[in-house]
Amino acid sequence: MSEPLQIVVCVKQVPDPESPPSSFTLDSSEMRVTCSGVPPVLSPFDENALELAIALKELHGAEVTIVSAGRGLSKAVLLKALAVGADKMLVVDDEVLTRDKVDSRQTALVLASAIRDNVEKYDLVLTGIQAADTNAGQVGHLLGCMLGIPVLSLVRKAELSDGAIRVERVLPDGYEVMEAGLPVLLTVSHEVGELRYPSLVAIKGAKGLPQTTVSLADLGVDLGSEKSVDLVSLELPDRERRCQMVEADEPELAGAALAAKLVEDKKLTGFVH
Amino acid sequence: MANESGILILGEVDDSGKLASSTRALCGLAHGLAASLGAEVSAALLGSGVRNAAEELAACGPARVFLAEDEKLSVYNPGIHLPLIKSLCKSEGPRVVLVAHSTMGQDLAPRLSYEIGGGVVTDCVGISVDGSALKCSKPIYGGNVIAGYSATVAPLVITVRSGVGDAPAPGAHPAGIVEALGAEVPSAASAQVTERIKETGEEIGLEEAPAVVSGGRGIGGPEGFSELSKLAGVLGGAVGASRPPVDSGWVPSTSQVGITGKIISPELYVAVAISGSSQHLSGMADSRTVVAINNDPDAYIFKVSDYGVVGDWRSVLPAFTEKLAGLLKGGEQQ
Numbered sequence: 154m155s156e157p158l159q160i161v162v163c164v165k166q167v168p169d170p171e172s173p174p175s176s177f178t179l180d181s182s183e184m185r186v187t188c189s190g191v192p193p194v195l196s197p198f199d200e201n202a203l204e205l206a207i208a209l210k211e212l213h214g215a216e217v218t219i220v221s222a223g224r225g226l227s228k229a230v231l232l233k234a235l236a237v238g239a240d241k242m243l244v245v246d247d248e249v250l251t252r253d254k255v256d257s258r259q260t261a262l263v264l265a266s267a268i269r270d271n272v273e274k275y276d277l278v279l280t281g282i283q284a285a286d287t288n289a290g291q292v293g294h295l296l297g298c299m300l301g302i303p304v305l306s307l308v309r310k311a312e313l314s315d316g317a318i319r320v321e322r323v324l325p326d327g328y329e330v331m332e333a334g335l336p337v338l339l340t341v342s343h344e345v346g347e348l349r350y351p352s353l354v355a356i357k358g359a360k361g362l363p364q365t366t367v368s369l370a371d372l373g374v375d376l377g378s379e380k381s382v383d384l385v386s387l388e389l390p391d392r393e394r395r396c397q398m399v400e401a402d403e404p405e406l407a408g409a410a411l412a413a414k415l416v417e418d419k420k421l422t423g424f425v426h
Numbered sequence: 427m428a429n430e431s432g433i434l435i436l437g438e439v440d441d442s443g444k445l446a447s448s449t450r451a452l453c454g455l456a457h458g459l460a461a462s463l464g465a466e467v468s469a470a471l472l473g474s475g476v477r478n479a480a481e482e483l484a485a486c487g488p489a490r491v492f493l494a495e496d497e498k499l500s501v502y503n504p505g506i507h508l509p510l511i512k513s514l515c516k517s518e519g520p521r522v523v524l525v526a527h528s529t530m531g532q533d534l535a536p537r538l539s540y541e542i543g544g545g546v547v548t549d550c551v552g553i554s555v556d557g558s559a560l561k562c563s564k565p566i567y568g569g570n571v572i573a574g575y576s577a578t579v580a581p582l583v584i585t586v587r588s589g590v591g592d593a594p595a596p597g598a599h600p601a602g603i604v605e606a607l608g609a610e611v612p613s614a615a616s617a618q619v620t621e622r623i624k625e626t627g628e629e630i631g632l633e634e635a636p637a638v639v640s641g642g643r644g645i646g647g648p649e650g651f652s653e654l655s656k657l658a659g660v661l662g663g664a665v666g667a668s669r670p671p672v673d674s675g676w677v678p679s680t681s682q683v684g685i686t687g688k689i690i691s692p693e694l695y696v697a698v699a700i701s702g703s704s705q706h707l708s709g710m711a712d713s714r715t716v717v718a719i720n721n722d723p724d725a726y727i728f729k730v731s732d733y734g735v736v737g738d739w740r741s742v743l744p745a746f747t748e749k750l751a752g753l754l755k756g757g758e759q760q
Contacts, residue, residue, distance in 0.1 A: 170568050173726070174704045177570040186571050197686070257536070257546070288566050288685065289548050294536035303505070303616040306533045309679075319620075324529055325633065325688070326441075326680065327625035329501070333617035343686055344679050381545035382582075385561060386574030392711045396718070396734045404737035408745030411717065411735050415694075416753045420715045420732075423636060423693055424661055425754050 158215035158313070160277045162206045163264055163296070164199040164234055166226050167252075168192075170285035179387045185253040186286075186387065193227045195234055198281025200348035202341040205311060206279055207238040207349065213313055216240045218272055222263045224251045236351035236359035243271050247369040249376055252286065253384060259376045261295035266372040268300065271365060277318070278338040282307055293340035302336045309344035433460055434520035435469040436511065437483050437491075438530060443475060445482040448526035448588055453486035455553065455591030456524055457599060462555035465521065468492065470514055470607060472507055474500035480604045487599025492607035501622065502530045504537055505615020512541045513609035520581050522560065527585040535583045544581040551587050568685045569708030588633060589691045589712065625680055630664050632683065637663030637694040640683055640710070643670035644699025644720070644739065651677055653740075654698060657747040660754065661694065668706040684709035698739045702727030719743060 168176075168188035180187045195203070206217045219234055222245035235242050245267050249255065255263075268275065278300065283290035297304030309328060310321040316335050321328040323342050351359070369376065399414055401407040415421050433456045437449040449469075456467045469488040471480045473495065480493040492514055498506050507530075515523065515538070523538065525531040527549045539546035551572070552563040559576055562584055566573045632638060639658045641651055651665060658665045666683040667676070683690060685708040695713035699720060700706060707730055710716070718731040719739045728734045735742050 168567075170705060171703060174570050174707070177567050179571065186567055188567075258540075285685075286567055288564070288568065290532055291536040291539075291546060291548060294533070295540055298537060298540040304533075304537070305617060307529065322529075323679075324622070326631060327623045329619055329623070330621040331617050331619050337617075347673070381539070381579045382547055382575045382577050384573055385576045386563075388572045388574075390565070390569065390572050390711070392569075392707060392730050394716065394730055394732050396728045396731045398728075398734050398736065400736075404735075404741035405745035407735045407737055408719075408742040408747075409749035411719075411733060411742070412746050412749035412753055414733060415715075415717070415750070420694065421750075421754065 156274070158209070158213055158277070159272065159275045160206045160209065160215050160217045160279065161220055161268055161272055161275045162199070162203050162217060162239070163220050163278070163280045163292070164203060165196045165221065165284045166193045166223055166230055167196045167284055167286040169194045170197065177389070179389065181387055184384055184387060193230055195230060195348070196281055196284045196286070198283060198341060198343060201343050201345050202279040202281050203234060203237065203239070204348040205341050205345045206277075208346070209277070209311070209313060210238060218243060220264060220267055221245070222250050222260065222267065224248055232356055232359050233351055235362055235364070236355040237349055239362075241363040242365070243267055244364070244366045245369070245372065246366050249369055255376065256380055256382050257287070257289050257291035258295055258381045259379050261292045261299055262376065262379055263369065263372070263374055264292070264296050265299035266374045267367065270372055271367070276335040278302070278336070280338070280340050282340045282342050290340070293338060297338035300338065302338055303333050304338045304340070305331050305333060306340040307342055308339045309342045311339060311345070431463055431465040432518060432520040433463070433465050433467045433522045433524060434515065434518060435467065435488060436523065436525040436531070436534070437469050437471040437479070438526060438528060439471070439473055439476050439479045443479060445479040446526070447593065448528060449483060450486055450593035451591035452524045452526060452586060453483070453488065454594045455586060457487055457594060459522070459553060459555060463521070463558070468518065468520070470494070470511060472499045472510060472607070484602040484604050485596070486594055487602065489602045491602055491604045493604050494607040494609070494611065496611045498611055501619045502533070503615050503617070503619050504533055505617055506612050508534065508537055508541065509612050510607060510609050511538060514607055515542045515581065523581055523583045525583070525585050527587050531585040535585045539583045542581060543579065544583055545577040545579050546583040547575045548585045549587050550584050551590050553584065565708060568705050569711065570704050587689060625678060630662070632664050632666055632681070632688050632690055635664035635692055637661035637696070638666045638683065638690060638692045638710070639663060639696045639698065640666035640668060640700060641671055641698045642668040642700030645671060645676070648676040653743055657696065657743065657750070660747055660751045663692065663694070666690070668700045668703065697727050697731065698743060700727050701725045702730060719746070
């Protein structure tokens with residue numbers, strides 16, 4: 154019997170991106186985004202990555218390790234992630250890892266060190282395609298580069314067979330198929346499916362699963378000279394417009410009036426046949 | 427000779443083998459930066475049968491266009507493309523590398539930054555020069571915040587969002603010279619592209635469409651989208667969707683507009699039964715004219731729209747489409 158497949162899933166906690174725009178405010182002196190009252194959640198694409206890991210585990214059997222790095226991470230969010238069917242968790246908790254204060258290269262370096270030090274062997278490393286806070290889409294690629302394994306990005310489907318992987322990558326007008334050997338890193342898109350909900354029993358049970366917390370000192374990582382970009386300004390976008398409401402006694406009349414209004418205001422000059 | 431203040435554009439071709447419009451836009455952007463930085467603009471184009479596109483690129487004004495043509499370059503594969511671009515960056519030493527925030531750019535930029543020991547900022551919507559420092563603006567937190575980044579290392583690799591930058595007018599800059607990218611094409615890569623499948627039909631793509639008619643959760647099912655298609659047909663546009671219809675399988679995922687889908691800026695955006703989550707707004711907020719139809723007068727979408735109708739879309743939309751069809755046909759008599 155061969156060793157079980159080893160899957161590492163990197164997840165990030167972010168302020169819930171579905172919160173209304175008004176919940177995102179700025180602390181420009183500290184150069185960070187404050188999200189008071191916004192609960193932390195797993196970044197949505199990281200949830201998709203975790204779902205893919207669990208789905209592959211169901212098909213092939215695997216040991217799934219969740220890795221997360223940050224400061225003051227919500228235990229409840231981590232436990233829920235563990236409870237969907239993962240086997241163990243590795244958390245890097247360090248003051249230095251405050252949100253908005255580290256760049257993608259530093260984050261990737263932390264994850265790479267944590268994985269190298271604590272995960273004996275890995276066949277698959279999964280990340281989301283980008284985090285909901287930084288929207289950068291860099292950590293997966295950088296982590297793969299640092300681990301020295303191929304990176305397949307924008308993955309919407311993955312199939313394993315005989316130590317190789319076949320993935321579908323999202324293209325603007327369809328998809329492409331790529332094949333590679335293991336180990337490999339995939340950055341995962343939402344098409345793989347939404348993360349399943351853990352049962353209450355599973356959440357309780359997850360408390361007993363192996364969980365390790367390490368600091369940057371434990372990993373021997375010094376991020377001092379690793380920063381490659383600085384956050385130098387923060388602004389709130391001005392998206393609001395003055396909306397002219399078109400009204401009429403009947404909805405059909407309002408629809409027709411809307412068309413007339415757009416033509417009258419010359420908003421459709423490029424569309425005349 | 428190394429050109430330490432240089433700007434290098436990584437070009438792309440579209441499906442028909444012509445120079446991508448995103449690459450033209452990068453040329454416009456690069457010329458603007460070059461004037462402020464005193465930099466020279468060069469470009470690279472990798473592909474198979476792309477000689478004409480390279481000439482088109484040179485006509486956009488980069489002083490030099492480095493061309494690599496090989497069968498193995500016909501489809502983007504980081505394992506093949508990256509070593510060539512890395513080698514070019516090593517020999518040319520640009521300060522800035524510009525690439526579109528395309529499927530290729532998203533994949534290539536972080537890897538390239540790692541390989542050349544530089545920094546990377548993705549999905550930029552603006553690049554400004556302050557003295558000799560570059561500042562890149564990009565939306566974060568799903569577009570709820572715009573962040574400015576400056577690099578602490580060089581080179582800086584920047585991916586630029588679609589719609590940012592204007593193609594230079596023909597003849598605005600002296601045409602450059604096409605020369606061979608003098609590095610050997612790798613014979614093999616660790617991953618292979620084995621198939622490319624198109625999933626959209628012949629209809630116009632969301633990114634190119636002058637008008638986009640999108641539906642949300644309130645459309646209620648796949649059938650309702652045929653009514654949106656009628657309006658899109660009248661406008662010569664495309665049908666889009668917010669995330670719920672995609673997640674429910676009513677429309678293909680290629681239709682999704684938003685931070686997790688496509689980011690577009692058409693002349694006209696019609697949001698039908700869309701409440702206006704911030705993740706959707708991030709995908710369409712730069713549209714020229716935004717029209718919303720929603721039965722909830724408090725829907726956030728009205729705050730970011732130019733025109734709105736409160737009402738059931740099942741009644742409003744067909745009447746809107748019919749009236750519009752008549753007006754646009756008779757437009758010349760107005």
